[in-house]
Amino acid sequence: MDNKSLHKNKRDVDNLVIEEIPSKKKQKSENISTNGNKLIPELDINHMYTNGFELMKKQFNNELIDEKQSDSFLQNNYRDIRQPFQVTQLKQFIQDESMLRLLMKSISNLNLNRLNNDLYSLKQSKDLSKYSEFKPVCQFFQDKVRPFLQNLTGTTLNSNVALTISRYDQNDYLLCHDDQLDGRKIAFILYLVDKEWSSEDGGQLELFRCKSDDHQPLEVVERLTPEWNMFCFFIVQPYTYHQVSEVKTSRFARLSINGWFHSSDVTIIPRNYSFRYNHIRSWINPCYFVDNNIEDIQRYFVDKSEIQLVDFLRTEKYRELSEALRKIDEIGLWKKNYCPVLSRYEYIPRESLLDTVQTSSSKMPMNETTKIVQEALDIFTSEPFFLLLSNLTGVPLHPRMKILDNESEQDETKKDENNSKLGKCRAEIRKWQFGDYSLASDIAPEYSELSALDFQLYLNVKKLNETNEVQTETISKIEAADQSDEEDDEEVTFSDEDSNEEESEEDEDENDEENDEEEEEEDKDSNDSTWRGGGYICYCEKDSSQDLLSIEPCDNSLNLVYRLKGTHRFMKYINSANVHVPFNELSLVYYQPDDETS
Incomplete structure (x- = not known):
């Protein structure tokens, strides 16, 4: 068949030009890690979350009689979505946003692979542990975010942290899945979207309501819009089905750092699934x-x-x-x-x-x-x-x-x-x-x-x-x-x-x-x-x-x-x-x- 009706689906790899960030002067800073002439920031969790940790933990466990007992920062920036399953949002998650902007420059120099199959369409990096220049980012999630979530949720996490950078351009998407795989315990995402991003731009995290007996997903009942410097996470369960809706905008991309913290005690539950x-x-x-x-x-x-x-x-x-x-x-x-x-x-x-x-x-x-x-x-x-x-x-x-x-007699028999x-x-x-x-x-x-x-x-x-x-x-x-x-x-x-051409013209045809x-x-x-x-x-x-x-x-x-x-x-x-x-x-x-x- 011709390529209009039948075609091989080519999965293109975007070869982005890597441009080194010029270093005008070598500046010493306890918040910046240098690797050659690439500047990779050392990130830190917003101190308002660490200072108000006990109140936040009570809110996470739904132990606050009145959320007004929480301080004003948590009231405005911390949110727990309880249904269809618990998802926690922490706005202004990174203490110094200038560090995020430096991180964005490093990401812009990174080659992202185009991924395209039945489940998703997006661009994604390799695991960040494969890039030496992103070592400070990996250390941040390993040394600061992992104990932070471990104490907040009461779960036991091992040292296995999976980290990737994902970019969703216009018409990209990720369809329904539950993240149950290979000991995954907590799924997380740090949004790096434009500050003007709105629900009309698409790319929302959509949560599914599931059947109570076999946990099969039924319908989307909650939609969470990405925000700049917002951190989201949830504990992976048999019923945590979610997806990323199609990105509608061409103005900017849905960019994020996302991945999973793992645990050794994860048990994956198998799915049930006459005319003439x-x-x-x-x-x-x-x-x-x-x-x-x-x-x-x-x-x-x-x-x-x-x-x-x-x-x-x-x-x-x-x-x-x-x-x-x-x-x-x-x-x-x-x-x-x-x-x-x-x-x-x-x-x-x-x-x-x-x-x-x-x-x-x-x-x-x-x-x-x-x-x-x-x-x-x-x-x-x-x-x-x-x-x-x-x-x-x-x-x-x-x-x-x-x-x-030619059919033999044996075939006929x-x-x-x-x-x-x-x-x-x-x-x-x-x-x-x-x-x-x-x-x-x-x-x-x-x-x-x-x-x-x-x-x-x-x-x-x-x-x-x-x-x-x-x-x-x-x-x-x-x-x-x-x-x-x-x-x-x-x-x-x-x-x-x-065509009505004669057989003598076959070569020309x-x-x-x-x-x-x-x-x-x-x-x-x-x-x-x-x-x-x-x-x-x-x-x-x-x-x-x-x-x-x-x-x-x-x-x-x-x-x-x-x-x-x-x-x-x-x-x-x-x-x-x-x-x-x-x-x-x-x-x-x-x-x-x-x-x-x-």
Whole structure:
């Protein structure tokens, strides 16, 4: 597929120019540590917190009968958020703000790596212990902040302190997680944002309410806006789910020093987590029933394990189904699927389609809107479609599938023995909007699957403009035949653009296609397209930062991907830069029948 429809997601590393801070004169100061010509400050906790420690400790433990018993500084600068879990905020945390400004200069000279996957998008440093010039900062958190928090919270912390610098630029985010990992006991963050930062700029620390029984996150109930020189922390628990909302501003970055204090006594609690063939022909582009086309598609899929079939539905069926999905907004059948650690999107419950439609006055039988949607699901979960899908991909979902290689008598015998075995599938109709996503999680259903065939058909994908045509990669674009039954014999051609050139011009065409692909890549870099704002499917191996495959939604294009165990699939978080939402997806997963001989 071309890079408009299918592209490798490149994780760029920002190579910031390191500029040494010029030293005019060597100044001796007990508050400044020198390392070559870089000035790294020695930080200290605001003395108002250390002087009023006992009152603050009572307030932390909720032992003050009246918070007015606290001094005025604590009343104005210290705050405990109690629900959904306790988070403590300490404003004006660093005693001398001029030291913070020196620290900011040092940070500006630091190379930050771009991190980008299903869970987050941001820039981050390595652990600060890896940088010799940041040794005073590490010592501050180790020697001053650690005993301060240990005494305040009553927890026992070891010497393991993880420290990084994080930078969230416009459209960056961090989705729902709980921080339970590797003995983490206290999570903390020291905000270094601009003093004018407000809630409208985004980047808020959002806290989730969780179920009382299994601690699964439900919804955001508290939002904390970053402030300059504010220190926040909380004790890591099974229910401390939180996230960083998308940064909306381009004026300045959400900068912070963040990390975890560790303990040796941390225990991590495990999470619980019949149609006829002719009827199918009335829905699907006739070119996908032509034998030569089926063979070409199967050869490509067996080699690549993925393909995109454009114009998959007949034009009239595509229009009917697209219109029906838009009208369902008015009926109110969409239901939110929101499990913060897995996904957020809307879907249509299957029972809602089979049941009657509720109106303001009375119940009425299923109308044409829901009928066409139900019919589409019935088509793609029917036995005849299993056969067509088997023939297109070579994945054995149906015993009567056509295998391209010469079949031996033994193969035919085995096929007869397994004649009753059919594959299985699960199906869902989804709507994707701003803020939606799905995560590559170990508790996601597909993680436990041995192998599966993913089916993703997109509808109602908004284009940038009316003349912006969908483009696809040379091999993966299937040039659709005229959608009429009289032309069922027309062959599918693998072409980057519609062309009537003779075979003698193949070499010239190939050169043209390569040039076209280069131009498309340049267009992709210059135009505002879906991939810039998320909203595309990524495939990756577990614990890998490299995408195996990325698929950008295209109207009426079917994407088929054969996924092995250990391969994750996720929808990249859809941020406010995306110009193609909302759009719909028919998402199905097909499984091979159980192989009793293995």
